[in-house]
Amino acid sequence: MPDGTCCPDCGAVFSEGRWHWGECAALGPAQTCPACRRIREGAAGGILTLKGEFVRAKQQELLSLIHHQEELEKAEHALNRIMDIAVDDDGITVRTTDPRLACRMGDALERAYEGALEIHHDEDGFFARVAWERA
Numbered sequence: 001m002p003d004g005t006c007c008p009d010c011g012a013v014f015s016e017g018r019w020h021w022g023e024c025a026a027l028g029p030a031q032t033c034p035a036c037r038r039i040r041e042g043a044a045g046g047i048l049t050l051k052g053e054f055v056r057a058k059q060q061e062l063l064s065l066i067h068h069q070e071e072l073e074k075a076e077h078a079l080n081r082i083m084d085i086a087v088d089d090d091g092i093t094v095r096t097t098d099p100r101l102a103c104r105m106g107d108a109l110e111r112a113y114e115g116a117l118e119i120h121h122d123e124d125g126f127f128a129r130v131a132w133e134r135a
Helices: 034-041 053-057 059-076 099-113
Strands: 012-015 018-021 046-051 082-088 091-096 116-121 128-133
Touching: 046 099, 053 059, 053 091, 059 082, 059 091, 059 099, 091 099, 099 116, 099 128
Parallel strands: 046 128
Antiparallel strands: 012 018, 046 091, 082 091, 116 128
16 A cells, blocks of 8 residues: 555555554545444454443443543554444443454553453454453
């Protein structure tokens, strides 16, 4: 892919072998970035689930931490984003475009609130299932 390629959906720019945030050249080539493609196709790179009474009691606080971790990660890695968040009676489920983001969120939850954290990667390392629970 040539340097200066711009994602028409999010505005990320490909240069020096990676996607990052920058200015899209008006005349540069356009191609959807891998994160926008994952979002469009619904193909998550990571899934984080939060369960337990603590999750119901501190839902907004936990969602703020999750969004903060996304902002930190996304600033450095344009392809690492939240795809969607589902909140129901069982807890919170966050789908991410990259497995590292789901892991980072799980690590941040464990550091901030303790609880039980489990991380499972697929054999290739392209998908992570992260579960955090606190009673």
